[in-house]
Amino acid sequence: MTKDLIIGVRACLFTLLLCAVLYPLFALAFGQLVVPDLAQGSLIRDASGQVVGSRLMAQAFERPEYLWPRPSAVGYNAAATGGSNLAPSNPALTERAAGAVTLLSATSEHPAPGELVAASGSGMDPHITLDGALYQMSRIASARGLAPARIEDLMRAHASPNPWSPTLVNVLETNIALDGSFGRVGH
Numbered sequence: 001m002t003k004d005l006i007i008g009v010r011a012c013l014f015t016l017l018l019c020a021v022l023y024p025l026f027a028l029a030f031g032q033l034v035v036p037d038l039a040q041g042s043l044i045r046d047a048s049g050q051v052v053g054s055r056l057m058a059q060a061f062e063r064p065e066y067l068w069p070r071p072s073a074v075g076y077n078a079a080a081t082g083g084s085n086l087a088p089s090n091p092a093l094t095e096r097a098a099g100a101v102t103l104l105s106a107t108s109e110h111p112a113p114g115e116l117v118a119a120s121g122s123g124m125d126p127h128i129t130l131d132g133a134l135y136q137m138s139r140i141a142s143a144r145g146l147a148p149a150r151i152e153d154l155m156r157a158h159a160s161p162n163p164w165s166p167t168l169v170n171v172l173e174t175n176i177a178l179d180g181s182f183g184r185v186g187h
Contacts, residue, residue: 053172058124065143065185069171070115071100072123083121127168130159144182
């Protein structure tokens with residue numbers, strides 16, 4: 001009995017060491033060597049070196065001069081990613097969607113793209129489609145006192161075509177480009 005217990009404890013400790021220490025260290029070292037930017041979170045820094053966000057995680061933008069991301073059921077909290085799990089028949093889901101439609105000033109003649117009304121499954125999508133970005137172009141141009149065509153050109157320049165899905169725009173990178181190209185509003 002004691003011999004079996006010792007063998008079991010050794011096997012448990014070996015498995016723990018292998019799975020909880022050695023494998024994570026190997027994966028970390030491999031990531032740092034092969035794809036260091038991704039391994040470090042794809043962080044975006046400003047001119048002074050301060051981290052302003054990640055290319056991989058959405059963050060809230062609510063001011064009219066910025067491109068807005070998809071709604072987030074978790075308030076853009078990366079520690080608590082996930083959807084709302086609300087059923088389509090839940091009135092709270094309808095209220096949230098109606099609020100987004102109002103915020104976007106959508107009408108039946110100018111309906112908002114679904115991605116700007118419905119939260120994503122993770123609540124942290126860093127991209128929206130080019131169509132979703134262009135839908136916001138007039139609001140951004142008006143808030144910045146620019147012609148919509150200038151905003152459209154910038155958005156198209158920051159779009160990433162993908163043969164398997166719609167063309168995407170990274171919200172944070174595009175907002176940084178807006179400030180870089182046209183200056184910060186109110187600062």
